[in-house]
Amino acid sequence: MAPPLPWREKISYGLADMGFNFYWANIATFLMMFYTDVYGISAAAAASMMFVIKLVNAFTDPLIGAVADRTSTRFGKFRPYLVWMALPLAGAGVLTYTTPDLGPGGRLAWAYATYLLMMVCYTCINIPYNALSGVMSAEPQERSTINGLRFIFAFAGSMLVTAATPAMVAFLGAGDEQRGWQLTMLAWGVFASLLFAATFFNTRERIAPPARQQTRVRDDLRDLAGNRPWMVLFFLALIIMVSITLRTSTAAYYFKYVVARPGLLASFLPAYMAAAAAGAALTPLMTRFVDKKTLMIALMSLTALLSAAFFLVGPEQIKAMYALQIALGLVLxxxxxxxxxxxxxxxxxxxxxxxxxxxxxxxxxxxxxxxxGTALAVAVIGAVFTQLGYVPNAAQSGGSQAGIVWLMSIIPALFALLAVAVMFFYNLDSRTLRQVQADLAARKAAL
Known part of the structure; x- marks a missing residue:
């Protein structure tokens, strides 16, 4: 058995995910409303644009993965991307939240171009970062610890962004909301770049592909298509992301138009993130006693129950909203x-x-x-808003308010139940995984 990773390295790996959430949390929480309420794009056009870009960007992921797997430097395969792509990502983030004085067609074209640029830059650094966790250690429990710490930092970053961004926009913009968003994204980009650098300098890659491995990209894709546990996780990730994105992206509209207290968003989402960080911290402990498949089924079942319960909460029941939000954070x-x-x-x-x-x-x-999954969620939100007559910065109709409530409760609950059903097909249990690890170790020892 390999020695445990030093805590400095585990923590350093997690720091980068805080940086990623300086972008991701902004996109998930504020970008749709930025486009509709600040930049002046209709809900239908913004939702369609975000769906198209997410769809196009999704297909760049395997391409970047193939390139990263075939990268070879003295610093490793994956670590160099943390410094190569940090500043391009920061610049793309600023451009995405920049609002040039253009006509309706020009504004939409700018949104398409800059959002796509930001998402491609994000992919070029995030995919290698994700892969890094798979080559730092071969021990399953160490991987649980690495990723547990990672998501503590991720949720902390999301909590910081959702709490601080509105105030940063107001302060840096000094009354000019458009300039405030631009400068706020510049600040987040600088902070993220520093965290990426810390991860690069303090982590190591220890697992390499089999000696003399030569594969084509289509071989990689064929292997994945025949990898049953991976296929289950593929559909699981899609479904869970729909459920989470529906609630996260709808929350700003919920507090603005249903509760009529938009200021609560600055504490509502961070409450979830703080609870989620606590839940992530408990993951290595739980996986010591509960098989990963069983644990995932239990978590998503509770998610469905708690999401559905939100439907019963009235706009005046603030404490109940927060209680359910915190419970969802602990579970997710x-x-x-x-x-x-x-x-x-x-x-x-x-x-x-x-x-x-x-x-x-x-x-x-x-x-x-x-x-x-994110693209599908945005498409659902756009379709619901368009069908029910959403009008930006105006009192909403009863139908529009009801649609917002459904997007915060029943619809995410249904997707969580679908995730439970999918997880029953996962066949890589703890006993099988131990055999896999033992066989791989024996093969490498024989070389």
Whole structure:
């Protein structure tokens, strides 16, 4: 058994995910409303644009994964991307939240171009970062710990962004909301770049593909298509992302138009993130006693129940809203570190079955499904808003308010139940995984 990773390295790995959430949390929480209420794009046009870009960007994930798997530098395959792409991502983020004085067609074209640029830059650094967790250690429990710490930082970053961004926009803009958003994204980009650099300098890659491995991209894709546990995780990630994105993206509209207290958003979403960080911290402990498949089924079942319960909460029941939000954070917090440690396990499973390892492709195709899920969620929100007559910055009709409530409760609950059903097909249990690890170790010892 390999010695445990030093805590400095585990913590340093997690720092980068805080940086990623300086972008991701802004996109998930504020970008739709930025486009509709600040930049002046209709809800239908913004939703369509975000759906198209997410769809296009999803297909870049396997490409970046293939390139990263075939990268070879003295710093490793994946770590260099943390410094190569940090500043391009920061610049793209600023451009996305920049509002040039253009006509309706020009504004929409600018939104398409800058959002696509930001998402491609994000992919170029995030895919190698995800893969890095699969090559730092071969021990399943160490992977659970690495990813548990990672998502503590991720949720902390999301909590910081959702709490601080509105105030930063107001302060940096000094009354000019458009300039405030631009400068706020510049600040987040600088902070994120510093965290990416810290991860680069303090982590190491220890697992390499089999000696003399030569594979084509289509071989990698064929291996994944025949990898049953990975296929289950692919659909699981898509479904869970739909459920989470529906609630996160709708929350700003919920507090603005249903509760009529938009200021609560600055504490409502951070309350979820703080609870999720606590849940993520408990993941390594839970996986010591509960099989990963069983744990995931239990978590998503509770998610469905809690999401559905939100439908019964009236706009004046603020304490009940927060109680359910915190409970959802505790339940969903372990989901992300659990899933990412399972992706690393499926990379081992693929090497065990086929004699080939494509770590970055494994994680890239996983984020592909997450982006499809996000795109689908945005499309659902846009369709509901358009159908029910959403009008920006105006009192909403009864139908529009009801649609917002459904997007916060019943619809995410149904997707969570679908995730439970999918997880029953996962067949890489703890006993099988131990055999996979033992066989791989024996093969390497024989070389």
């Amino acid at each position: 917090g372990p989901k992300s570190p659990l899933a990412f440690s399972m992706y690393a396990d499926t990379a081992d499973y693929n090497e065990w079955r086929n004699g080939r390892r494509a770590t970055a492709m494994t994680f890239a195709a996983a984020t592909f499904s997450q982006k499809l």
